[in-house]
Amino acid sequence: MTAIKTLFVLSTACxxxxxxxxxNAPIANDSTVSGNTAKQLAGDVPLPQGAVIKQxxxxxxxxxxxxxxRLSLTVAGEPQSVFAYxxxxxxxxxxxxxxxxxSKLSLxxxxxxxxxxxxxxxxxxxxGGNEVLITVAPAVKPASPTSRP
Numbered sequence: 001m002t003a004i005k006t007l008f009v010l011s012t013a014c015x016x017x018x019x020x021x022x023x024n025a026p027i028a029n030d031s032t033v034s035g036n037t038a039k040q041l042a043g044d045v046p047l048p049q050g051a052v053i054k055q056x057x058x059x060x061x062x063x064x065x066x067x068x069x070r071l072s073l074t075v076a077g078e079p080q081s082v083f084a085y086x087x088x089x090x091x092x093x094x095x096x097x098x099x100x101x102x103s104k105l106s107l108x109x110x111x112x113x114x115x116x117x118x119x120x121x122x123x124x125x126x127x128g129g130n131e132v133l134i135t136v137a138p139a140v141k142p143a144s145p146t147s148r149p
Contacts, residue, residue: 043067045117045134046089048082051075068115073132079106079123082130086119114139 044065057072075082083106091097095110095117108119120133 042071042134044093044112045071045095045136046093047071047073048075048077048085051132065112068136068138070136071132071134073134074124074129075121075132076129079121079130082121082132083108086121086132090117090119111139 042060043063052074054072054074058070060067060069060071062068075085077085080102083102086108087097087100090108090110095112097108098111099107099109101107104122106119106121108121110117110119115136116139117134117136120135122131123129124131
């Protein structure tokens with residue numbers, strides 16, 4: 001019975017250590033986006049220099065051009081400029097803009113190969129920051145119609 005308890009404690013400790021890191025970056029504190037951080041976390045999704053990653057609200061699985069998950073950012077600047085940054089930068093990284101809507105809560109949708117990215121943005125009103133959520137997920141393939149006899 002002691003061996004089982006020891007194994008449980010060790011596996012729990014390993015799990016907690018694994019949850020405390022995101023790649024090589026600690027998740028305890030928010031971090032400002034640098035070239036390295038952007039490549040490590042966002043892979044093929046360009047992030048504005050100086051954006052702050054809200055790591056407690058971020059979940060990234062995978063790396064490079066196959067990651068999925070959600071990035072939560074605070075981006076300084078006018079909402080129109082931040083919207084334009086994402087609208088204009090993602091196509092340069094191979095993403096195709098499929099829809100966009102600029103308003104109090106703005107939304108951009110992109111596709112790339114078998115993935116879909118949404119960029120949701122809302123001005124915070126305090127300090128001029130913009131709350132940005134980038135979600136990347138595999139595209140859902142439509143179900144093929146079943147033939148009936």
